Amino acid sequence: MGSEGITPRDEDYSQWYIDICTKAELADYSAVKGCMVIRPNGYAIWEKMQRALDDMFKATGHRNAYFPLFVPKSFLSREAEHVEGFAKECAVVTHYRLMNAPDGSGIVVDPSAKLEEELIVRPTSETIIWSMYKKWIQSYRDLPLLLNQWANVVRWEMRTRLFLRTTEFLWQEGHTAHASSEDAEAEALRILEVYRRFAEEWLALPVLVGRKTESEKFAGAQHTYCIEAMMQDGKALQAGTSHHLGQNFAKAFDVTFQTETGTREYVYATSWGVSTRLIGALIMAHSDDHGLVLPPRMADIQAVIVPIFKKQAELQAIQEAVGRRADSWRDAFSFQMDDRDTVTPGFKFADWELKGTPVRIEIGPRDLAKGQAVVVRRDLERGQEGHKTFVPLDEIVAHVPRTLDTIQRNLFDRALAFRTAHTYDVDTYDEMKARIEEAPGFFRAFFDGSAEDEARIKAETGATVRCIPFGDQGERGTCFLTGRATNQRVIFAKAY
Amino acid sequence: MGSEGITPRDEDYSQWYIDICTKAELADYSAVKGCMVIRPNGYAIWEKMQRALDDMFKATGHRNAYFPLFVPKSFLSREAEHVEGFAKECAVVTHYRLMNAPDGSGIVVDPSAKLEEELIVRPTSETIIWSMYKKWIQSYRDLPLLLNQWANVVRWEMRTRLFLRTTEFLWQEGHTAHASSEDAEAEALRILEVYRRFAEEWLALPVLVGRKTESEKFAGAQHTYCIEAMMQDGKALQAGTSHHLGQNFAKAFDVTFQTETGTREYVYATSWGVSTRLIGALIMAHSDDHGLVLPPRMADIQAVIVPIFKKQAELQAIQEAVGRRADSWRDAFSFQMDDRDTVTPGFKFADWELKGTPVRIEIGPRDLAKGQAVVVRRDLERGQEGHKTFVPLDEIVAHVPRTLDTIQRNLFDRALAFRTAHTYDVDTYDEMKARIEEAPGFFRAFFDGSAEDEARIKAETGATVRCIPFGDQGERGTCFLTGRATNQRVIFAKAY
Numbered sequence: 002m003g004s005e006g007i008t009p010r011d012e013d014y015s016q017w018y019i020d021i022c023t024k025a026e027l028a029d030y031s032a033v034k035g036c037m038v039i040r041p042n043g044y045a046i047w048e049k050m051q052r053a054l055d056d057m058f059k060a061t062g063h064r065n066a067y068f069p070l071f072v073p074k075s076f077l078s079r080e081a082e083h084v085e086g087f088a089k090e091c092a093v094v095t096h097y098r099l100m101n102a103p104d105g106s107g108i109v110v111d112p113s114a115k116l117e118e119e120l121i122v123r124p125t126s127e128t129i130i131w132s133m134y135k136k137w138i139q140s141y142r143d144l145p146l147l148l149n150q151w152a153n154v155v156r157w158e159m160r161t162r163l164f165l166r167t168t169e170f171l172w173q174e175g176h177t178a179h180a181s182s183e184d185a186e187a188e189a190l191r192i193l194e195v196y197r198r199f200a201e202e203w204l205a206l207p208v209l210v211g212r213k214t215e216s217e218k219f220a221g222a223q224h225t226y227c228i229e230a231m232m233q234d235g236k237a238l239q240a241g242t243s244h245h246l247g248q249n250f251a252k253a254f255d256v257t258f259q260t261e262t263g264t265r266e267y268v269y270a271t272s273w274g275v276s277t278r279l280i281g282a283l284i285m286a287h288s289d290d291h292g293l294v295l296p297p298r299m300a301d302i303q304a305v306i307v308p309i310f311k312k313q314a315e316l317q318a319i320q321e322a323v324g325r326r327a328d329s330w331r332d333a334f335s336f337q338m339d340d341r342d343t344v345t346p347g348f349k350f351a352d353w354e355l356k357g358t359p360v361r362i363e364i365g366p367r368d369l370a371k372g373q374a375v376v377v378r379r380d381l382e383r384g385q386e387g388h389k390t391f392v393p394l395d396e397i398v399a400h401v402p403r404t405l406d407t408i409q410r411n412l413f414d415r416a417l418a419f420r421t422a423h424t425y426d427v428d429t430y431d432e433m434k435a436r437i438e439e440a441p442g443f444f445r446a447f448f449d450g451s452a453e454d455e456a457r458i459k460a461e462t463g464a465t466v467r468c469i470p471f472g473d474q475g476e477r478g479t480c481f482l483t484g485r486a487t488n489q490r491v492i493f494a495k496a497y
Numbered sequence: 498m499g500s501e502g503i504t505p506r507d508e509d510y511s512q513w514y515i516d517i518c519t520k521a522e523l524a525d526y527s528a529v530k531g532c533m534v535i536r537p538n539g540y541a542i543w544e545k546m547q548r549a550l551d552d553m554f555k556a557t558g559h560r561n562a563y564f565p566l567f568v569p570k571s572f573l574s575r576e577a578e579h580v581e582g583f584a585k586e587c588a589v590v591t592h593y594r595l596m597n598a599p600d601g602s603g604i605v606v607d608p609s610a611k612l613e614e615e616l617i618v619r620p621t622s623e624t625i626i627w628s629m630y631k632k633w634i635q636s637y638r639d640l641p642l643l644l645n646q647w648a649n650v651v652r653w654e655m656r657t658r659l660f661l662r663t664t665e666f667l668w669q670e671g672h673t674a675h676a677s678s679e680d681a682e683a684e685a686l687r688i689l690e691v692y693r694r695f696a697e698e699w700l701a702l703p704v705l706v707g708r709k710t711e712s713e714k715f716a717g718a719q720h721t722y723c724i725e726a727m728m729q730d731g732k733a734l735q736a737g738t739s740h741h742l743g744q745n746f747a748k749a750f751d752v753t754f755q756t757e758t759g760t761r762e763y764v765y766a767t768s769w770g771v772s773t774r775l776i777g778a779l780i781m782a783h784s785d786d787h788g789l790v791l792p793p794r795m796a797d798i799q800a801v802i803v804p805i806f807k808k809q810a811e812l813q814a815i816q817e818a819v820g821r822r823a824d825s826w827r828d829a830f831s832f833q834m835d836d837r838d839t840v841t842p843g844f845k846f847a848d849w850e851l852k853g854t855p856v857r858i859e860i861g862p863r864d865l866a867k868g869q870a871v872v873v874r875r876d877l878e879r880g881q882e883g884h885k886t887f888v889p890l891d892e893i894v895a896h897v898p899r900t901l902d903t904i905q906r907n908l909f910d911r912a913l914a915f916r917t918a919h920t921y922d923v924d925t926y927d928e929m930k931a932r933i934e935e936a937p938g939f940f941r942a943f944f945d946g947s948a949e950d951e952a953r954i955k956a957e958t959g960a961t962v963r964c965i966p967f968g969d970q971g972e973r974g975t976c977f978l979t980g981r982a983t984n985q986r987v988i989f990a991k992a993y
Contacts, residue, residue, distance in 0.1 A: 031629065032628050033616065041644065048561065068534050069527045071532060093593065095591045098653065122618070136525065
């Protein structure tokens with residue numbers, strides 16, 4: 002076992018992940034099958050994500066709105082592909098009242114309160130939103146319409162995993178309307194770039210950016226774009242998707258607009274989303290056997306101050322030294338003083354390591370006498386160069402922000418190096434089949450196979466085409482399965 | 498009709514309210530009965546509310562978390578009073594899958610996917626949260642536990658009104674756990690004070706602060722505290738509630754803790770919430786026949802700049818004059834330039850009045866020549882002193898923030914004066930009965946009647962006890978209904 006009873010990664014990666022989630026108090030299982038509770042330590046990460054993304058959405062002209070939780074059942078049948086992809090596994094509301102059981106045994110559903118038409122708890126909101134766009138869009142002057150919603154959605158899942166796959170989850174879903182296919186395409190790509198920047202600059206998560214194959218795209222989309230990240234077990238995690246939906250939903254809900262020249266045309270659509278599964282991605286990309294490792298930009302508390310003391314007077318002296326500098330420190334980074342006197346410093350070190358706090362500042366009486374503190378980095382192992390540094394107290398205000406930047410960059414570089422080391426060019430399907438079990442990772446291959454080929458590969462190896470990466474095309478080669486000439490390079494991997 | 502086709506208040510107050518909501522594009526009706534869509538102009542107000550409240554909750558030691566949308570049906574029966582108050586009118590999920598209709602007519606509920614136990618879409622989250630507190634609370638060291646959640650809830654409503662009463666609504670719900678009744682009581686009152694400050698300082702909404710009677714309190718609470726505001730039609734609107742729940746939920750979910758002395762005791766609880774109905778309160782308290790009136794602290798755009806121009810060169814000169822000052826202005830207040838050339842300035846004036854923007858800055862070529870602008874206040878009528886002021890362009894940066902403060906204060910003062918003018922001391926029930934129809938308002942009376950008395954008064958007059966206001970007790974008088982001596986003064990009013 003690792004620290005605090007965390008199962009080491011190389012022993013059981015799945016259990017390690019669950020241990021981090023539960024012992025760092027990020028999440029817990031609820032009494033409702035498949036639904037999780039996001040605890041304060043986990044929700045604080047989601048709030049950081051929301052704030053950063055929301056600012057980026059607004060900076061690109063989007064506004065927030067809120068649409069109903071329920072979708073009339075008939076709406077789901079409107080768009081043929083969409084219903085195939087989404088309508089099946091979802092929560093169905095059939096009644097609107099409970100009553101006391103006639104036999105006094107408790108409460109039961111009131112059979113007389115049956116809905117005429119069942120309501121579906123939204124698995125995604127294209128249909129309800131386009132039913133409103135029908136009312137709001139008449140003219141080219143109403144376009145583009147650039148809305149986003151922060152909401153909960155429900156997809157009935159049989160096998161669930163904390164953050165990564167839960168029956169209910171939180172997300173943002175953007176839904177935009179445009180006058181031309183070019184505008185919709187540009188929007189889908191603009192948001193993809195927002196997602197890439199967010200993943201790389203905020204989550205320190207290097208991502209591949211590309212397009213999904215026909216068989217992996219969103220139900221009802223023309224194109225689906227995505228960002229894909231690699232976890233520490235070599236598996237891929239889809240971290241965000243952006244869809245150019247063409248005119249499918251406009252046609253399904255009869256949303257047309259008058260063009261500048263006076264003709265009427267169907268509106269073009271995009272939709273895009275990221276969810277609380279990003280918290281899972283963050284955990285699995287950076288954390289270690291001691292616990293969570295948070296990129297500094299995602300940490301609610303960036304530094305913890307641990308006073309080392311035996312006597313109350315020693316604690317007081319440390320508190321005063323920190324107190325004198327607290328305002329300037331607070332402007333430079335967020336911190337908390339852990340002055341509990343019921344646990345040892347060693348316990349505190351392990352506790353804050355478990356929670357992923359990027360920097361620890363230790364101050365003892367001898368440090369104080371020298372006017373210094375010990376600054377410890379969470380991202381490095383004990384003994385690694387830079388793990389521990391002695392810093393004059395008056396330089397903390399400049400040193401810690403620099404250290405936070407260094408950690409943020411180091412986490413990104415480390416994840417990128419890991420991905421590079423686990424990305425393999427393969428020339429034949431047999432080569433991938435032989436290697437994927439003992440060396441999971443991204444398999445880069447020329448591929449022009451069909452949806453049936455993809456299905457067969459998935460059945461035989463567990464791997465799917467994660468994306469057709471941008472900037473990786475053009476060269477000619479031979480499809481690793483069919484042997485046909487192609488210039489399409491794709492990434493195969495097992496995925497969460 | 499008023500501006501922009503708004504029904505005047507004195508003609509039809511209800512229609513006036515609907516007109517403001519729909520024409521200022523705050524909300525719209527959805528295809529799902531009783532559920533509304535919050536449009537960007539409305540949601541921007543909710544975001545301002547969330548930010549202000551969330552900061553206040555965090556400053557008082559609370560953290561956010563997220564609990565499941567669904568509540569197992571059996572949970573609702575656990576707390577006897579709670580089930581009476583809440584369990585009845587709610588959305589019931591009975592199935593988890595749809596399928597293609599065998600006759601090809603569309604999609605139907607899959608009868609084989611029936612849940613063993615029905616799930617209720619949360620009408621409030623006490624039960625699901627206390628089922629988790631059972632896992633998290635063992636010792637006095639785990640207390641107090643101070644959590645809040647921002648979420649959607651569903652209560653099946655037969656008669657709905659935009660923002661004020663909708664089947665689904667957005668809210669925050671705080672749920673705290675304490676080691677003693679005193680701590681829980683202090684928490685309930687601390688939050689009540691947060692709500693009062695928020696209503697008065699941010700929404701410019703004067704509120705009465707007090708306690709609910711037994712018949713008006715929350716199902717399962719020991720005490721319910723509330724803030725009550727008066728709308729422009731003299732009706733009351735409950736703007737927030739804070740409940741001391743005693744040990745009821747701890748007993749229902751068997752949540753005990755070990756005390757410092759080693760004994761085991763049940764935990765004490767509070768819960769408290771405000772919802773998107775506050776947006777309705779904001780509208781009804783301040784707006785006029787020209788449209789929405791937003792308190793400056795609730796306005797996403799605090800000032801609109803309307804350039805008055807005929808030629809493109811004139812517009813350009815105005816844009817340059819604003820552009821040179823834009824950075825310093827943006828630090829002082831939020832603004833937007835409306836430089837559309839497809840509509841007249843008069844149209845723009847009406848449009849921004851409708852949207853409630855607190856300040857309008859008009860700049861024409863002649864103003865520019867004099868180095869000045871015209872600053873117009875939204876809260877005053879044309880011709881009222883202070884409505885229009887000529888301000889040197891270089892003084893805008895100081896003048897506008899001062900004006901925004903003045904508007905914020907004026908809206909509060911005006912609402913307070915209105916409430917004072919519509920608050921009546923009554924000595925007898927007959928007096929209230931005679932006056933409440935032609936002069937709706939707050940009726941202040943000595944009252945010590947029973948729940949049955951309250952029910953009769955409600956049936957006969959439509960009025961309920963809104964609260965037993967703090968700081969208004971102690972004096973002795975005669976109950977206006979029973980004639981018994983009492984020192985309890987209450988406020989009766991019709992309410993939303």
